[in-house]
Amino acid sequence: MSCTHITIPIPKAFSFRAVVHSHGWSDLEPFAVSDDDTELRTVVSLSPNRHAQVAVSHPRGSTALTVRCNTPLRRNDRETARRIVRSMLRMDEPMDELHALCRKEERLQWIPQMRAGRMLRSATVFEDIVKMICTTNCSWSLTKIIVNRLTNTLGTRVTDTVHSFPSPDAIADRTERWLRKETSSGYRAPYLLELSRRIASGNLSVEHLRTTKMPADEMHKFLRSIKGIGHYAADNLMKLLGHYDYLGLDSWIRSRYAEIYNHGRPVSDSAIEKRYRRYGKWRGLVCWLDMTSEWHQ
DNA sequence: GCGTCCAGGTCTACC
DNA sequence: GGTAGACCTGGACGC
Numbered sequence: 033m034s035c036t037h038i039t040i041p042i043p044k045a046f047s048f049r050a051v052v053h054s055h056g057w058s059d060l061e062p063f064a065v066s067d068d069d070t071e072l073r074t075v076v077s078l079s080p081n082r083h084a085q086v087a088v089s090h091p092r093g094s095t096a097l098t099v100r101c102n103t104p105l106r107r108n109d110r111e112t113a114r115r116i117v118r119s120m121l122r123m124d125e126p127m128d129e130l131h132a133l134c135r136k137e138e139r140l141q142w143i144p145q146m147r148a149g150r151m152l153r154s155a156t157v158f159e160d161i162v163k164m165i166c167t168t169n170c171s172w173s174l175t176k177i178i179v180n181r182l183t184n185t186l187g188t189r190v191t192d193t194v195h196s197f198p199s200p201d202a203i204a205d206r207t208e209r210w211l212r213k214e215t216s217s218g219y220r221a222p223y224l225l226e227l228s229r230r231i232a233s234g235n236l237s238v239e240h241l242r243t244t245k246m247p248a249d250e251m252h253k254f255l256r257s258i259k260g261i262g263h264y265a266a267d268n269l270m271k272l273l274g275h276y277d278y279l280g281l282d283s284w285i286r287s288r289y290a291e292i293y294n295h296g297r298p299v300s301d302s303a304i305e306k307r308y309r310r311y312g313k314w315r316g317l318v319c320w321l322d323m324t325s326e327w328h329q
Numbered sequence: 330g331c332g333t334c335c336a337g338g339t340c341t342a343c344c
Numbered sequence: 345g346g347t348a349g350a351c352c353t354g355g356a357c358g359c
Contacts, residue, residue: 169338176353219353223339262339283337 035169037267038099038110043123045131048072048090048097049148051121053327054151055320059165060176061183062190062197075187075196076116076155078109083196088117095299097121102191119242125274129313143321146328151317153272157238158231160272161199165260167268174216183213189212203228223260241273248275267316276317279305286324299312 043263052072058065062075062085073091078084085102099117099178118124131144143149154160164180179289186193186202203211203224211221230236236258241251251273255266267280279285281301293307306320308315 133343163356167338169336169351170353171337171355174352177354216353219339219350239355260339264338281339 035102035312036101036103036106036110036292038101038114038117040099040114040117040123041096042090043282045127045144045147046123046150048088048121049070050148050328051150051152051249054148056167057152057163059172060179062187063152065094071234073194074120075190077196077199078105078112080199081188082109083190083192084109084113084150085190086113086173087118088121096222103208120153120155122274125150130317133139133314134318135312140318140322142325142329148321148328149317151320154197156197157241157273158200158227160269161238161255161258161261162197162203162224162229162277164265165227166217166221168220168260168262168265178217178220180229182217200228200231201315203234218328219239220260226259233247248277251275252278261287271316271320275313276315277317278316279308280316285319285323292323320323 033241050070052156057063058072066087067074071087073087074107075083075084075085084105087100087102087156089098089100091098097117098163099113104112127147127149130149131147131301134140134143145277147283154163162182163175163179166170167175167307168180170178182203183197186198186206189195206225208221208225211224212216215221215235217224231238241254242252244255248270252266252270252275255261255269261269264280264282267278271280281304286301287303289304290296291301304319308319311318
Protein backbone atom coordinates (compact mmCIF):
# COMPACT_ATOMS: atom_id res chain seq x y z
CA MET A 33 0.00 0.00 0.00
CA SER A 34 1.39 3.47 -0.82
CA CYS A 35 1.74 5.77 2.13
CA THR A 36 3.18 9.11 3.15
CA HIS A 37 5.97 9.83 5.58
CA ILE A 38 6.16 13.10 7.49
CA THR A 39 8.83 14.26 9.91
CA ILE A 40 8.34 16.62 12.86
CA PRO A 41 11.39 18.11 14.64
CA ILE A 42 11.20 17.44 18.37
CA PRO A 43 11.36 20.34 20.85
CA LYS A 44 13.83 20.36 23.74
CA ALA A 45 12.99 18.37 26.87
CA PHE A 46 10.62 16.13 24.91
CA SER A 47 10.25 12.38 25.36
CA PHE A 48 8.00 10.51 22.94
CA ARG A 49 7.71 7.53 25.28
CA ALA A 50 6.85 9.75 28.29
CA VAL A 51 3.95 11.34 26.39
CA VAL A 52 2.60 8.01 25.13
CA HIS A 53 2.58 6.58 28.66
CA SER A 54 1.58 9.80 30.43
CA HIS A 55 -1.89 8.39 31.24
CA GLY A 56 -4.35 5.79 29.99
CA TRP A 57 -5.38 7.45 26.71
CA SER A 58 -3.01 5.36 24.54
CA ASP A 59 -5.00 2.31 25.70
CA LEU A 60 -8.28 3.66 24.26
CA GLU A 61 -9.19 3.29 20.58
CA PRO A 62 -8.50 4.61 18.05
CA PHE A 63 -5.13 4.91 19.87
CA ALA A 64 -2.98 1.79 19.88
CA VAL A 65 0.65 1.15 20.82
CA SER A 66 2.75 -1.32 18.82
CA ASP A 67 3.84 -4.55 20.50
CA ASP A 68 7.43 -3.35 20.75
CA ASP A 69 6.24 -0.10 22.36
CA THR A 70 7.91 2.10 19.73
CA GLU A 71 4.94 3.27 17.70
CA LEU A 72 1.74 5.13 18.61
CA ARG A 73 -1.10 4.70 16.14
CA THR A 74 -4.34 6.61 15.84
CA VAL A 75 -6.74 8.04 13.27
CA VAL A 76 -6.84 11.70 12.30
CA SER A 77 -9.55 13.52 10.40
CA LEU A 78 -8.21 15.45 7.38
CA SER A 79 -11.66 16.80 6.49
CA PRO A 80 -15.17 15.84 7.66
CA ASN A 81 -15.28 12.74 5.44
CA ARG A 82 -11.60 11.85 5.04
CA HIS A 83 -9.58 10.03 7.65
CA ALA A 84 -6.06 8.64 7.77
CA GLN A 85 -4.37 6.25 10.13
CA VAL A 86 -1.10 7.67 11.40
CA ALA A 87 1.72 5.78 13.11
CA VAL A 88 4.10 8.00 15.06
CA SER A 89 7.54 6.90 16.22
CA HIS A 90 10.83 8.38 17.36
CA PRO A 91 13.71 6.61 15.58
CA ARG A 92 16.68 6.12 17.90
CA GLY A 93 19.12 9.02 17.72
CA SER A 94 16.87 11.12 15.48
CA THR A 95 16.01 14.73 16.22
CA ALA A 96 12.59 14.31 14.60
CA LEU A 97 9.50 12.15 14.95
CA THR A 98 8.42 10.06 11.97
CA VAL A 99 4.74 10.01 11.08
CA ARG A 100 3.66 7.27 8.67
CA CYS A 101 0.21 7.70 7.10
CA ASN A 102 -1.65 4.78 5.52
CA THR A 103 -2.64 6.81 2.48
CA PRO A 104 -0.99 9.25 0.05
CA LEU A 105 -1.45 12.82 1.32
CA ARG A 106 -1.53 16.11 -0.52
CA ARG A 107 0.55 18.99 0.80
CA ASN A 108 -2.38 20.50 2.72
CA ASP A 109 -3.23 17.14 4.23
CA ARG A 110 0.36 16.66 5.36
CA GLU A 111 0.19 20.03 7.15
CA THR A 112 -3.12 19.05 8.79
CA ALA A 113 -1.71 15.70 9.95
CA ARG A 114 1.44 17.40 11.27
CA ARG A 115 -0.62 20.00 13.18
CA ILE A 116 -2.83 17.34 14.78
CA VAL A 117 0.12 15.16 15.83
CA ARG A 118 1.92 18.16 17.34
CA SER A 119 -1.23 19.02 19.29
CA MET A 120 -1.81 15.43 20.50
CA LEU A 121 1.78 15.09 21.71
CA ARG A 122 1.80 18.61 23.21
CA MET A 123 4.93 19.49 21.23
CA ASP A 124 4.29 23.23 21.38
CA GLU A 125 4.03 23.42 25.17
CA PRO A 126 7.22 24.53 26.95
CA MET A 127 8.06 22.47 30.05
CA ASP A 128 11.07 24.56 31.20
CA GLU A 129 9.26 26.16 34.13
CA LEU A 130 7.86 22.85 35.43
CA HIS A 131 11.20 21.11 35.05
CA ALA A 132 13.05 23.93 36.87
CA LEU A 133 10.54 23.62 39.72
CA CYS A 134 11.00 19.85 39.93
CA ARG A 135 14.81 20.02 39.94
CA LYS A 136 14.58 21.67 43.38
CA GLU A 137 13.13 18.52 45.00
CA GLU A 138 14.83 15.16 45.07
CA ARG A 139 11.56 13.24 44.83
CA LEU A 140 10.60 15.10 41.63
CA GLN A 141 13.98 15.18 39.90
CA TRP A 142 13.04 12.22 37.71
CA ILE A 143 10.53 14.48 35.90
CA PRO A 144 13.10 16.71 34.13
CA GLN A 145 15.46 13.73 33.82
CA MET A 146 12.82 11.68 32.01
CA ARG A 147 11.62 14.80 30.13
CA ALA A 148 8.11 14.04 31.42
CA GLY A 149 5.13 16.35 31.88
CA ARG A 150 3.38 16.37 28.53
CA MET A 151 0.01 14.57 28.68
CA LEU A 152 -1.25 12.79 25.60
CA ARG A 153 -4.54 14.10 24.25
CA SER A 154 -6.87 12.99 21.48
CA ALA A 155 -7.11 14.43 18.00
CA THR A 156 -10.08 16.57 19.04
CA VAL A 157 -11.47 18.14 22.21
CA PHE A 158 -14.76 16.33 21.57
CA GLU A 159 -12.96 12.98 21.67
CA ASP A 160 -11.26 13.93 24.96
CA ILE A 161 -14.57 14.99 26.56
CA VAL A 162 -16.39 11.81 25.50
CA LYS A 163 -13.55 9.64 26.77
CA MET A 164 -13.41 11.54 30.06
CA ILE A 165 -17.15 11.00 30.62
CA CYS A 166 -16.51 7.31 29.92
CA THR A 167 -13.94 7.17 32.75
CA THR A 168 -16.42 8.37 35.37
CA ASN A 169 -17.82 6.03 37.98
CA CYS A 170 -16.56 2.80 36.46
CA SER A 171 -13.57 0.51 36.21
CA TRP A 172 -10.90 1.08 33.58
CA SER A 173 -11.99 -2.14 31.87
CA LEU A 174 -15.50 -0.73 31.44
CA THR A 175 -14.10 2.56 30.11
CA LYS A 176 -12.23 0.56 27.45
CA ILE A 177 -15.35 -1.39 26.54
CA ILE A 178 -17.48 1.76 26.12
CA VAL A 179 -14.89 3.72 24.10
CA ASN A 180 -13.96 0.75 21.92
CA ARG A 181 -17.61 -0.03 21.15
CA LEU A 182 -18.34 3.63 20.34
CA THR A 183 -15.35 3.68 17.98
CA ASN A 184 -16.03 0.36 16.28
CA THR A 185 -19.77 0.82 15.82
CA LEU A 186 -20.01 4.54 15.04
CA GLY A 187 -16.58 5.49 13.70
CA THR A 188 -15.64 5.52 10.02
CA ARG A 189 -13.82 2.41 8.79
CA VAL A 190 -10.25 3.38 7.90
CA THR A 191 -8.61 -0.05 7.48
CA ASP A 192 -9.86 -3.63 7.91
CA THR A 193 -9.48 -3.38 11.67
CA VAL A 194 -9.30 0.34 12.44
CA HIS A 195 -12.06 2.93 12.78
CA SER A 196 -11.94 6.65 13.45
CA PHE A 197 -13.39 8.02 16.66
CA PRO A 198 -17.06 8.83 15.93
CA SER A 199 -18.00 12.38 15.02
CA PRO A 200 -20.62 14.28 17.09
CA ASP A 201 -23.08 13.73 14.21
CA ALA A 202 -22.55 9.97 14.24
CA ILE A 203 -23.40 9.75 17.95
CA ALA A 204 -26.18 12.36 17.69
CA ASP A 205 -27.98 10.23 15.10
CA ARG A 206 -28.44 7.36 17.56
CA THR A 207 -30.98 6.96 20.35
CA GLU A 208 -30.30 6.77 24.07
CA ARG A 209 -31.63 3.21 24.06
CA TRP A 210 -29.25 2.18 21.27
CA LEU A 211 -26.23 3.73 23.04
CA ARG A 212 -27.09 2.02 26.33
CA LYS A 213 -27.48 -1.37 24.66
CA GLU A 214 -24.65 -1.31 22.12
CA THR A 215 -21.93 0.53 24.04
CA SER A 216 -22.63 -0.45 27.68
CA SER A 217 -22.47 3.24 28.54
CA GLY A 218 -25.44 2.89 30.91
CA TYR A 219 -26.66 6.10 32.50
CA ARG A 220 -23.83 7.98 30.72
CA ALA A 221 -25.69 7.50 27.40
CA PRO A 222 -27.93 10.60 27.79
CA TYR A 223 -24.83 12.67 28.65
CA LEU A 224 -23.00 11.50 25.51
CA LEU A 225 -26.11 12.08 23.44
CA GLU A 226 -26.77 15.59 24.75
CA LEU A 227 -23.12 16.62 24.23
CA SER A 228 -23.06 15.23 20.68
CA ARG A 229 -26.42 16.72 19.71
CA ARG A 230 -25.52 20.18 21.05
CA ILE A 231 -22.26 20.15 19.07
CA ALA A 232 -23.84 18.67 15.92
CA SER A 233 -26.59 21.32 15.97
CA GLY A 234 -24.09 24.14 16.44
CA ASN A 235 -25.35 25.05 19.91
CA LEU A 236 -22.08 24.13 21.60
CA SER A 237 -18.51 24.62 20.50
CA VAL A 238 -15.55 22.97 22.23
CA GLU A 239 -12.71 22.72 19.71
CA HIS A 240 -11.59 26.31 20.38
CA LEU A 241 -10.76 25.43 24.00
CA ARG A 242 -7.19 24.38 23.09
CA THR A 243 -6.34 27.80 21.68
CA THR A 244 -8.61 30.26 23.49
CA LYS A 245 -7.26 32.84 25.93
CA MET A 246 -10.26 32.22 28.22
CA PRO A 247 -9.26 32.42 31.91
CA ALA A 248 -8.83 29.00 33.54
CA ASP A 249 -11.63 29.41 36.09
CA GLU A 250 -14.05 30.44 33.33
CA MET A 251 -13.03 27.42 31.25
CA HIS A 252 -13.51 25.12 34.23
CA LYS A 253 -16.98 26.59 34.80
CA PHE A 254 -17.78 26.11 31.11
CA LEU A 255 -16.78 22.44 31.26
CA ARG A 256 -18.81 21.92 34.45
CA SER A 257 -21.88 23.24 32.60
CA ILE A 258 -21.76 20.18 30.31
CA LYS A 259 -24.00 17.39 31.66
CA GLY A 260 -21.94 14.47 32.91
CA ILE A 261 -18.86 16.60 33.63
CA GLY A 262 -18.35 16.94 37.37
CA HIS A 263 -15.33 18.15 39.35
CA TYR A 264 -13.14 15.14 38.59
CA ALA A 265 -13.82 15.18 34.84
CA ALA A 266 -13.49 18.97 34.51
CA ASP A 267 -10.23 19.02 36.49
CA ASN A 268 -8.69 16.36 34.28
CA LEU A 269 -9.96 17.89 31.04
CA MET A 270 -8.29 21.14 32.12
CA LYS A 271 -4.94 19.29 32.11
CA LEU A 272 -5.58 18.25 28.52
CA LEU A 273 -6.30 21.89 27.69
CA GLY A 274 -3.01 23.12 29.15
CA HIS A 275 -4.17 24.28 32.60
CA TYR A 276 -2.64 22.42 35.52
CA ASP A 277 -4.01 24.18 38.59
CA TYR A 278 -6.72 21.57 39.27
CA LEU A 279 -5.88 18.28 41.00
CA GLY A 280 -8.61 16.02 39.57
CA LEU A 281 -8.71 13.69 42.56
CA ASP A 282 -10.36 10.32 42.05
CA SER A 283 -10.44 7.11 44.05
CA TRP A 284 -7.23 5.84 42.42
CA ILE A 285 -5.24 9.00 43.25
CA ARG A 286 -6.58 9.07 46.82
CA SER A 287 -5.57 5.47 47.34
CA ARG A 288 -2.18 5.93 45.66
CA TYR A 289 -1.49 9.06 47.74
CA ALA A 290 -2.40 7.20 50.93
CA GLU A 291 -0.06 4.37 49.93
CA ILE A 292 2.88 6.69 49.18
CA TYR A 293 2.53 9.25 51.97
CA ASN A 294 0.45 7.71 54.76
CA HIS A 295 1.20 3.96 55.02
CA GLY A 296 -2.06 3.20 53.18
CA ARG A 297 -4.27 5.05 55.65
CA PRO A 298 -6.91 7.34 54.07
CA VAL A 299 -6.01 11.02 53.64
CA SER A 300 -8.48 13.90 53.29
CA ASP A 301 -8.71 15.79 50.01
CA SER A 302 -7.75 19.00 51.78
CA ALA A 303 -4.52 17.39 53.03
CA ILE A 304 -3.65 16.32 49.47
CA GLU A 305 -4.46 19.80 48.19
CA LYS A 306 -2.29 21.34 50.91
CA ARG A 307 0.76 19.27 49.88
CA TYR A 308 0.62 20.36 46.25
CA ARG A 309 -0.42 23.98 46.83
CA ARG A 310 3.22 25.09 46.79
CA TYR A 311 3.55 24.16 43.11
CA GLY A 312 1.13 26.95 42.15
CA LYS A 313 -0.21 26.72 38.61
CA TRP A 314 1.61 23.40 38.10
CA ARG A 315 0.09 21.65 41.12
CA GLY A 316 -2.32 19.41 39.20
CA LEU A 317 0.42 18.13 36.92
CA VAL A 318 2.96 17.69 39.74
CA CYS A 319 0.37 15.70 41.69
CA TRP A 320 -0.38 13.43 38.71
CA LEU A 321 3.32 12.89 37.92
CA ASP A 322 4.11 12.23 41.58
CA MET A 323 1.38 9.58 41.77
CA THR A 324 2.45 7.90 38.49
CA SER A 325 6.23 8.09 38.90
CA GLU A 326 6.54 4.30 38.88
CA TRP A 327 5.10 4.17 35.36
CA HIS A 328 8.12 6.04 34.06
CA GLN A 329 11.01 4.62 36.07
C1' DG B 330 -24.10 -21.01 35.68
C1' DC B 331 -26.40 -18.13 38.82
C1' DG B 332 -27.14 -14.62 42.35
C1' DT B 333 -25.17 -11.11 45.27
C1' DC B 334 -22.18 -7.51 46.40
C1' DC B 335 -18.97 -3.80 45.42
C1' DA B 336 -16.51 0.18 43.27
C1' DG B 337 -16.73 4.17 40.68
C1' DG B 338 -18.28 9.98 39.70
C1' DT B 339 -22.36 12.86 38.71
C1' DC B 340 -26.96 14.47 39.12
C1' DT B 341 -31.02 15.87 41.60
C1' DA B 342 -33.65 16.80 45.53
C1' DC B 343 -33.58 18.25 49.92
C1' DC B 344 -32.01 20.55 54.17
C1' DG C 345 -22.85 24.80 50.75
C1' DG C 346 -23.35 20.08 52.25
C1' DT C 347 -25.48 15.47 52.02
C1' DA C 348 -28.21 11.27 50.66
C1' DG C 349 -29.76 8.35 47.27
C1' DA C 350 -30.20 6.83 42.56
C1' DC C 351 -27.97 5.80 38.38
C1' DC C 352 -25.48 1.32 35.64
C1' DT C 353 -21.94 -1.82 34.53
C1' DG C 354 -18.29 -5.41 34.85
C1' DG C 355 -15.86 -8.11 37.84
C1' DA C 356 -15.10 -10.70 42.06
C1' DC C 357 -16.86 -13.91 44.97
C1' DG C 358 -19.58 -17.71 47.02
C1' DC C 359 -22.54 -21.41 46.17
